[in-house]
Amino acid sequence: MRKVLGVVSIASLVLLLGLLFFTTPTQVGPLGVLLLFVLTYLVCLGIFTAAIWYLSKITASLFKKQVLAKPPRPLSDKKAYYLGTVLAFVPVLILAMQSFGGISLLELGLVALFAIIGSFLVIKQ
DSSP, rough: OOHHHHHHHHHHHHHHHHHHHHOOHHHHHHHHHHHHHHHHHHHHHHHHHHHHHHHHHHHHHHTTSSSSOOOOOOHHHHHHHHHHHHHHHHHHHHHHHHSSSSOOOOHHHHHHHHHHHHHHHTOOO
16 A cells, blocks of 8 residues: 555656646646645645654654553554545645635634544544
């Protein structure tokens, strides 16, 4: 699963960079703007999933050396992917909110609340 997600993220990054450097919003139209959001989500998904997985492995290995009643285990690929899906939506949501107007502190707080509640639900699953 990690290899597929990595390949999809890298391909999405290449397509996203091509879309950003060689086109304008008026050239691509509404479907191009939708493609921009989807590609941004896929790139963020790969980055966040990899970061969560590696951080959980590092954390588990650091705490493994200490004497604990229940030593922490690294997250499974599936749970890291689920957390990545929640957190990858945050930059896309902020980008979409910015395109409709400005972003105030209240909106950023609501986006952070969404990320916290979504992450909590995934972790408690």
